Amino acid sequence: MEEIAFCGNNCTMCPRYTATVSGDILRLKAVAELWYRLGYRDTIVSTxxxxxYGCPSSSFCRYEIQQCASEKRVNNCGSCKEYPCYLMIKCFEQTQKYAESLKWKCTEKEYRCLEIAFFSKKENLDSANN
Structure with a gap:
């Protein structure tokens, strides 16, 4: 079963999340290296x-989506009566720009994984709440 985050990320396809929940230290190290290569981190961090483990409402969210969804008590933004709001539209736009900039920084296989996990937010939210 897919686990869709507030913003539409597909946690079940995220290499970071899946390596964490499976306890696979080697995959976590590979993710740390990938996150550095992609610019998600300034250094290769420890496992x-x-x-x-997912996005609790207390986590930092650059788009303020987690906080908003928690306040409205929705499982994800697709189930909110105001969806898509200005926060999500901004998130979709930024995600698409960022997705384009990463194509040359990773392999085709890595990019496809990221595309399903992160760059298909709108599709994930739309399909999760139909």
Missing amino acids: DKIMC
Whole structure:
């Protein structure tokens, strides 16, 4: 079963999340290296710092989506009566720009994984709530 985050990220396809929940330290190290190569991190961080168990409302969200969804008590933004709001539209636009900039920084296989996990937010939210 897919786990769709507030913003539409597909956690079940995220290499960081799946490596964390499976306890695969080698995959976590590979994710730390990928996150550095992609510019998600300034350095290659330890496996403890790269672990991810999903997005609790207390986590930092550059788009303020987690906080908003928590306040409205929705599972994800697609189930909100105001969807798509200005926060999500901004998130969709930024995600698309960022997706284009990453194509040359990773392999085709890595990019496809990121595309499903992160760059298909709108599609994930639309299909999760039909």
